[in-house]
Amino acid sequence: MVTIKQVSEKAGVSSATVSRVINNTGTVKEKTRDAVMAAMAELGYRHNVVAASLASNKTHTIGYVVPELHGSFFGAMMGGTEQALRQAKKHMLIATGHSDANIEKEQIDALLSRRCDALILHVEAVSNDYLVSLVHQGVELVVVNRYIEEIGENCISLDNTLGGYLATRHLLEIGHTQIAYIAGSLFKDDAINRLNGHRKALAEANVAYQEGLTYEGNFQARSGTDGIRALLAKGAKFTAVACGNDEMASGAMIALREAGRRIPEDVSVIGYDNIDFASYLSPGLTTMDYPVQKIGSMAAHWVLERVYGHNRYDYEHILNPRLILRGTTCSPE
Known part of the structure; x- marks a missing residue:
């Protein structure tokens, strides 16, 4: 096994310099670093991570x-x-x-x-x-x-409570009062907090929260589709739907189109997360940005x-x- 000492002799530098290059610590001139890297490559040196971790107590x-x-x-x-x-x-x-x-x-x-x-x-x-x-x-x-x-x-x-609140407040501000909600799994804090924010916005606008307009999904697209189908099957009336994440929103959009509902003319949809594909949906998904x-x-x-x-x-x-x-x-x- 090639040692640091052999690398140092080949590169014409001290063992301490080789160690600084390997661990990327301290200041080493670029010319010296290149010489050490070339010596390591020529000798086939492989850094022994286990030995180093034992010595430094860091892996x-x-x-x-x-x-x-x-x-x-x-x-x-x-x-x-x-x-x-x-x-x-x-x-x-x-x-x-x-x-x-x-x-x-x-x-x-x-x-x-x-x-x-x-x-x-x-x-x-x-x-x-x-x-x-x-x-x-x-x-x-x-x-x-x-x-x-x-x-x-x-x-x-x-702040997921704030996010859920802002999403529903946007729908209220543009005139919606019949707002369905597709939640994520409600044993998860983020799903609970987003739903709480939704309810807070409704209460602030003096719009009654209706349990029958809420569907518990699981943060995956299929549950958004299932949620809209379930709401429509029981005759729920809504002009907008707020979703606990963008994946469920994309699934909800599929089900709305299946039912002949135009987006956003018949039903507005808002998501949550602002993941990459949200801007590529047609139309682009209004959502809450999660950095x-x-x-x-x-x-x-x-x-x-x-x-x-x-x-x-x-x-x-x-x-x-x-x-x-x-x-x-x-x-x-």
């Missing part, structure tokens, strides 16, 4: 738990994290929790057993108390898309600052959503 690996790998939302979030970590020469291990408390705990334990230096957690089923206890045990972790007051400094999330890539990047910088001592980064622990107006909403005819 330079961050564990990431997400509910699933399906859809654009999680890809955008993880993409924001991966880009920031890659630039810092760190690595990411991804695990899925499937919104099941036991699986989420198993995945967290598995990542910690692999000596991850920190965890980024988008978990939906484990309790707040469990996450608080991890922090108190000294586990370096940041929770995304969920706010827990006791460990607020470890959380980066969106998910920014949240992913912030989570990475939280880890880089707290665990590796990188430069201080300005965080927004609770971000505000904003309305994105496109072509799926208009005043009722």
